[in-house]
Amino acid sequence: MSDSVKTHTMSTTKTKTKNKTKAKGYRATMSDVHTWFGLLLGWLLFTIFMMGTVSYFNNELTVWMQPDIPAVSQKLQSVQSHKPQNAASTVDKPEPFSVAIAHLQATQANTKNWFITTGPSSTSNDQRLHITASTEDERLQYQFDTQTQTRYTPRDTAGGNFFYRMHFDLHYMSVIWARIIVGIASMMMLIAIITGIIVHKKIFTDFFTFRWGKGQRSWLDAHNAFSVLPLPFHIMITFTGIITLITLYMPWGGxxxxxxxxxxxxxxxxxRAADATELQPALMVNVSPLLATTRADWQTLNPNYAITSVSINHPNTDHSMIIIDGRADRQISTIGVFRIYNGQTGETLKQSEPPPLAVTTQTVMIGLHAGRFADYWLRGLYFLLGAAGCGMIATGLVMWTVKRRRQLLDMNKPYVGFWLVEKLNIATLAGLPLAMVGFLWLNRLLPLEMTGRAKWEVDGFFMIWAGSFVLTLLCSSRHAWRILLSLVTLSLLFTPLLNSLTTERGFVKSLVNQDILFISFDVVFFVLALLFAYITYTASFKKRSPKQNKKSDNKPINHHSEPQTRSQ
Structure with missing residues (x-):
């Protein structure tokens, strides 16, 4: 064999070997997918997870944001204290919905629609009902105590419903486009979770090992800790979130x-829409017997069924329609039962039938996602697992910058991609919590008679968030982390004090009145303040020893270390 042929053969062999060495394996490819699918919409995913986590208590949050309405327990104690000692304990209580309808007949007889529903996590036996009386031009909303015949008009507030709607509808944009964007982000999240399982061969072993002060290694350990234990929850919540709006993403079957x-x-x-136009006054049937019949029929099928809402379209007209909805207590599926009556004759116009299995499957998944079936303890677990999801996304985003910081040629002149990711990390991971707490502060500080008060709460939320991003642009990353996290800590710490100064339901009075909801919120604010104080200290103030810096494979999150040249 000639020398030229030998040379060519050796060159070809070396090329093949080199190419073979450079070829990425399956796990390395999955690592890239995991990194980029988690990063590109990571800030939106963090927002979705954060809003969804808070939404497990959105009804309770709405009650907290309406402190001028006394707790039901307070009224019950007041009523019981004024009862005669010889009062019979077996006297039947009036049917709450019947009392509310009688009240509406006396005060809102000529409106377009009445909608009466039970309060958060309650049944039809509760005395406090939520009433909406709609006309062509406005909607009058208030709470009605059926025992004391007292009407409470809450302050104008977006309430916890803002976080719930922000979770999947975003804001300042079309609802359809918002849900499409959220759906794409959720699908990317599911892919990131699956590829993360593939990439980490020792993910369960590493979960039990946490190495402090080791730079990238520590962030990876934290990422594993937030990912592994709640892994079934992360998969369930992401998949069911996609299924929630599956008919929007895949409409072709229908x-x-x-x-x-x-x-x-x-x-x-x-x-059923109240859309009749040619109306004539007419007497309406007595609704109480219809309520009793409906409840009895449903409880024959399931003793746990209760009436949850009553809607009457065009009351006291020849087009009146009575719509009664019900649901079983602790029911996972979000679909209930209903019956529709003719408002003049009491004739049954329509009643629900068992839905198709596909619809039942979807509504069960929606119920698992929303957690409305759960009691306080289970929703608390949902909250903690959702918080772990926020930690998983946050540590993943920070780890991206930590891993690449050492590769920067000049720490003072990072490339655009690194600079943008770091600024977005700060504005989202620290700025969003600040905006959320600021939203609660606006609820207490804005004048009660302010026009468009609820809108200003929401606009103020986005102003605070935008201001956080501007701050990150004006300050160094280390100072931006320090300032924003410190503000979050202080605002959480002083929220109970603000509540005491601006309402009659401060911590001391809540203890005296056994107002469990307000006590719980004050305790949660204090615990979260301690958590953010610890995060602020470790991320912004804690200095690492020279020994730690020498052993660490990567730079810490603060920028104390000197610039290093790119490794060859």
């Missing part, structure tokens, strides 16, 4: 089957 969407929804759900 289109091919030529399903009439309006008719389909009227078969499954009770909603």
């Amino acid at each position: 289109m091919i089957a030529n399903i009439n969407t309006q008719q389909f929804f009227e078969e499954i759900y009770s909603y």
Whole structure:
């Protein structure tokens, strides 16, 4: 064999060997997918997870944001204290919905629609009902105590419902486009979770090992800790979140089957629009017997069924329609039962039938995602697991910058991609919590008679968040972390004090009145303040010893270390 042939053969062999060495394995490819799918929409995912986590207590948060309405327990104690000692304990209580309808007949007889519903996590036996009386031009909303015949008009507030809607509708944009964007982010999240499982061969072993002060290694350990134990929850919550809006993302089945969407929804759900135009005054049937009959029929099927809402379209007219909805206590599926009556004759116009299995499956997944079936303890667990999801995303985002910081040629002149990721990390991971607490402060500080008060709460939330981003642009990253995290800590710490100064339901008075909800919120604010104080100290103030810096494979999150040249 000639020398030229030998040389060519050796060169070809070396090239093949080199190419073979450079070829990425399956796990390395999955690592890239995990990194980039988690990073590109990581800030949106953190926002979605944070808002969703808080939304497990959105009804309770709304009650906290309406402190001028006394707790039901206070009224019950007041009523019981004024009862005669010889009062019979077996006297039947009046049906709450019947009392509310009688109240509406006396005060709002000519409105377009009455909607009466039970309060958060309650049944039809509760005395406090939420009433909405709608006309062509406005909606009057208030709470009505059926035992004391007292009407409470809450302050204008976006309440916890803002976080709930922000979770999947975002804000300042079309709802349809917002849900499409959230769906894409959720799908990327699911892919990131699956690839993360593939990438980490020793993920369960590493979960039991946490190395402090080791730079990138410590952030990876924290990322594993927030990921492994709640892993079933992360998969469930992400997958069910996608299924929640699956008909929006995959509408072709219904289109091919030529399903009439309006008719389909009227078969499954009770909603009927109050859209009649030519109306004549007419007497309305007594609703109380209809309520009793409906409840008895439902409880024959399931003793746990209770009436949850009553809606009356065009009351006291010839087009009046009575819609009664119910649901079993602690029911996972979000779909309930309903019955619709003619408001003049009391004739049954429509009643719910068992939904198709596909619809039942979807509504069960929605119920698992929303957690409305759960009691306080289980929702508390949902909250902690959701918080772990926030920690998983946050540590993943920070780890991206920690891993690449050492590769910077000049720490004072990072490349655009690194600079942008770091600034977005600070504005989201520290700025969003600050905006959320600021939203609660605005609820207490804005004048009660302010026009558009609820809108100003929401606008103020985004102003604070935008201000956090501007701060990150004006300050160094280390100072931006320090300032924003410190502000979050202080605002959480002083929220109970602000509540005491601006309401009659401060911590001391809540203890005296056994107002469990307000006591719980004050305790949670204090615990969160301690948590953010620790995060602030470790991320911004704690200095590492020279020994730690020498052993660490990567630079710490603060920028105390000197610039280093890129490794060859």
